[in-house]
Amino acid sequence: DAGVIQSPRHEVTEMGQEVTLRCKPISGHDYLFWYRQTMMRGLELLIYFNNNVPIDDSGMPEDRFSAKMPNASFSTLKIQPSEPRDSAVYFCASRLTGGSTDTQYFGPGTRLTVL
Amino acid sequence: AQSVTQLGSHVSVSEGALVLLRCNYSSSVPPYLFWYVQYPNQGLQLLLKYTSAATLVKGINGFEAEFKKSETSFHLTKPSAHMSDAAEYFCAVSRGRSSASKIIFGSGTRLSIRP
Numbered sequence: 001d002a003g004v005i006q007s008p009r010h011e012v013t014e015m016g017q018e019v020t021l022r023c024k025p026i027s028g029h030d031y032l033f034w035y036r037q038t039m040m041r042g043l044e045l046l047i048y049f050n051n052n053v054p055i056d057d058s059g060m061p062e063d064r065f066s067a068k069m070p071n072a073s074f075s076t077l078k079i080q081p082s083e084p085r086d087s088a089v090y091f092c093a094s095r096l097t098g099g100s101t102d103t104q105y106f107g108p109g110t111r112l113t114v115l
Numbered sequence: 116a117q118s119v120t121q122l123g124s125h126v127s128v129s130e131g132a133l134v135l136l137r138c139n140y141s142s143s144v145p146p147y148l149f150w151y152v153q154y155p156n157q158g159l160q161l162l163l164k165y166t167s168a169a170t171l172v173k174g175i176n177g178f179e180a181e182f183k184k185s186e187t188s189f190h191l192t193k194p195s196a197h198m199s200d201a202a203e204y205f206c207a208v209s210r211g212r213s214s215a216s217k218i219i220f221g222s223g224t225r226l227s228i229r230p
Contacts, residue, residue, distance in 0.1 A: 043205065
């Protein structure tokens with residue numbers, strides 16, 4: 001398996017622009033998580049899905065952030081409009097619940113810079 | 116609520132020396148505990164996990180951790196550090212396999228290895 005795939009790996013944009021981050025989870029995994037990592041706040045859980053349904057979005061910082069999972073193999077995290085304080089590394093992770101594989105697998109991350 | 120506290124944001128050891136990274140947890144239910152490693156510009160990788168079986172858990176790359184309920188600790192150790200162990204290490208806790216479970220990460224400990 002190719003693991004969790006994220007695109008783009010790097011994104012540089014200007015304040016006010018819309019940013020869309022993409023994630024393809026490991027095939028067959030039933031949970032998908034979006035995290036944000038910054039030096040100041042560490043690793044924060046933004047939102048997670050179970051079987052494509054959002055379960056907990058309490059970590060989403062503002063209404064400017066939205067996430068969707070239209071099917072089991074694809075999710076997006078959108079920021080509109082973006083602000084410089086959104087600059088961070090955004091990770092997607094997936095998990096298969098049950099058995100010995102009850103573990104989160106992380107993608108390589110998207111480094112977002114908002115100028 | 117679950118939480119983890121990692122003692123020491125930065126640990127430096129000499130190559131060949133013992134590595135000890137400290138983690139204490141708080142959980143109202145029997146926890147699942149994890150150690151993840153993050154190499155520069157990469158996502159997090161699972162090192163090992165405790166899921167209520169053996170209290171001494173062996174992971175990849177020669178790391179192990181011991182679950183001590185009386186001390187609410189899950190410290191990570193490696194007998195002999197290697198230069199390739201330089202990375203950031205995250206302790207994490209979850210409620211287990213329940214549908215509401217999510218992993219809560221500590222703030223991380225950066226491990227440096229001196230030649």
